[in-house]
Amino acid sequence: MASSTYRRPTQRRSFAAAYAPYAKRATPTAQTLAQRSLLSGETISNILRFADIEEDLGGGRVLNKLSADRLQDAEVRAVFGPDLARAAKVSVVWDEREGQIARVYDGQMAA
Structure with missing residues (x-):
């Protein structure tokens, strides 16, 4: 009786090595959150x-x-400095x- 042995082909890269680059990649959501302060x-x-x-917004609230x-x-430019452009986009409800x-x-x- 002849026995045959099965040899599994060798893997070129391990599973972890194949997916490692994806773990380090920044997703669009992560990039957006990092940019926001x-x-x-x-x-x-x-x-x-x-x-x-x-x-006047009513109910005692003012924008x-x-x-x-x-x-x-x-x-105003001196007080805000580099935050001037961002301050232009901000509204505060008091x-x-x-x-x-x-x-x-x-x-x-x-x-």
Whole structure:
């Protein structure tokens, strides 16, 4: 009786080695999250300080934001520095009844 032996073909790369490059690859979601940064409390405070557009939302809430003319002001440019472009996209809802910030809308986060 002749016995035949089966030899499995040798693998060129292991399973882990074949998929290792995919683990290091950044996904679009990871890249987007890495690019986003949270607004500092100082930036939000300065937006409330320099806001010249106030829109009454009702219920004691007011939407505050910076106008294009206000962004050209030398004092505003000095205070915001490199965050000036981002501050232009931010709106802050102030609650007059509670005396606190109700919500912050960041245009960069939506984009």
